[in-house]
Amino acid sequence: MKNKILLGVGVVVILVMAVLTGCSTNGTGQPVTVNTVSQQTGIWVTGEGKVTATPDIATLTIGVQAQSDKVSDAQSQAAVAMDKVMTALTSNGIDKKDIQTQNFSIQQVTKWDDKTQTQIVIGYSVANTVLAKIRAMDKVGVIVDASVVAGGDLIRINGINFSVEDPTKYYVQARDLAMQKAKDKANQIAKDAGITLDRPSYISETNYMPVPYQSNSYKADMAVGAAVLTTSISPGQLDITVDVQVAYGIK
Numbered sequence: 001m002k003n004k005i006l007l008g009v010g011v012v013v014i015l016v017m018a019v020l021t022g023c024s025t026n027g028t029g030q031p032v033t034v035n036t037v038s039q040q041t042g043i044w045v046t047g048e049g050k051v052t053a054t055p056d057i058a059t060l061t062i063g064v065q066a067q068s069d070k071v072s073d074a075q076s077q078a079a080v081a082m083d084k085v086m087t088a089l090t091s092n093g094i095d096k097k098d099i100q101t102q103n104f105s106i107q108q109v110t111k112w113d114d115k116t117q118t119q120i121v122i123g124y125s126v127a128n129t130v131l132a133k134i135r136a137m138d139k140v141g142v143i144v145d146a147s148v149v150a151g152g153d154l155i156r157i158n159g160i161n162f163s164v165e166d167p168t169k170y171y172v173q174a175r176d177l178a179m180q181k182a183k184d185k186a187n188q189i190a191k192d193a194g195i196t197l198d199r200p201s202y203i204s205e206t207n208y209m210p211v212p213y214q215s216n217s218y219k220a221d222m223a224v225g226a227a228v229l230t231t232s233i234s235p236g237q238l239d240i241t242v243d244v245q246v247a248y249g250i251k
Contacts, residue, residue, distance in 0.1 A: 003020055022205040023059040042201060043248045045185040048241065049177030053170045053209075055162035055235040058140045061102065062089075063129030064146055064154040067109060071124040075106065088150035089132050092143045098133035102232075129158065135165075148231075162235045164209070174242035182246045190250075198241040198249030207242040 064085060066077035089099060107121040134140050140160070147154050164170065190197045 001101065004215055019068050019113070020208060042250055043186050043189050043197065044138065044202075045182045045246055045248070047178040047180070047182030047244050047246070048237055049172050049174035049179075049181065049186065050241045051173045051177070053164050053167065053240055055164060056135070056137060057163045057165045058145065058233070058235060059163065060132040060134060060140075060147075060159040060160050061129065062132060062151075062161070063103070063127060063156045064151050065125060065127040065156050067123055067125045069123050071106060074124045074126040077154065078128050079149075082128045083190045084150040084152075085147050085155065086130075088146040089143065092139060092146055093136055094132055094134060098135070100131045100167050101128070103127065103129040103150070104133050110232075126244040127156070128158070129175040134195070137235060142223055142237075144233065157161060160233065162238065164237045164238060164240075167240055168210060170240040174207070174240050176204070178242045178244040179246070182244055186248045190248075196251040198251045200246050201249050202245075202247035204245045205242060207240070209238055209240045 008222075062085065064078050066074045066081065068074040068077065086099070088095060105127050107122045107125050107127075109125050110119040111122050112118075113120045132142055132143075142161075144157065148157070187196055208211040
């Protein structure tokens with residue numbers, strides 16, 4: 001009987017010791033979990049690098065939309081107008097490979113009939129939209145004007161956005177700045193804490209280049225003797241940003 005009691009006590013002691021190896025107390029008798037293995041070891045810092053770039057590509061979203069009682073008439077009107085717009089684009093230096101159809105649609109135009117309490121078809125609408133990539137930034141306004149004249153009342157300009165065709169060098173510069181800021185921050189923390197940094201054990205990066213949006217509005221200026229349409233386009237500048245998160249080990 002005594003042997004059985006002693007054996008039971010021994011098992012309890014072993015279990016208690018197993019629990020205590022993962023816990024300590026905080027001076028109040030409450031257990032405190034001690035995590036000896038964690039990915040959150042060392043010094044974790046972030047850094048942001050930002051450089052400014054001048055856009056060298058303007059992407060124009062432009063198209064035509066026609067409406068008629070017959071679908072064939074609406075389609076014919078849209079086709080003629082779009083041919084004129086395409087001619088205006090290519091004659092102003094835009095290569096055909098830089099023009100891509102974004103959308104083509106034929107839809108019924110309906111209205112509500114109070115008598116029959118139903119939607120009735122009153123016509124058809126045909127829309128054709130393309131994306132035109134403009135590389136000559138000094139001709140953006142001229143190309144917009146020529147397209148408006150070519151498309152006439154059927155023209156639709158949905159907007160312009162700007163970008164950098166090859167942002168690689170800007171990302172390299174921004175990345176260098178981000179890593180240097182992260183390192184400077186880690187060195188300051190280590191100095192304040194009285195410790196020595198080791199090599200980075202973890203690095204992650206995110207980057208982004210916001211695209212400024214230009215509205216589809218334009219202004220008309222009247223010249224003496226003739227009406228001249230002048231569209232003012234300002235590409236502005238882009239902020240290319242790289243964010244890094246770095247974990248430095250401690251020697």
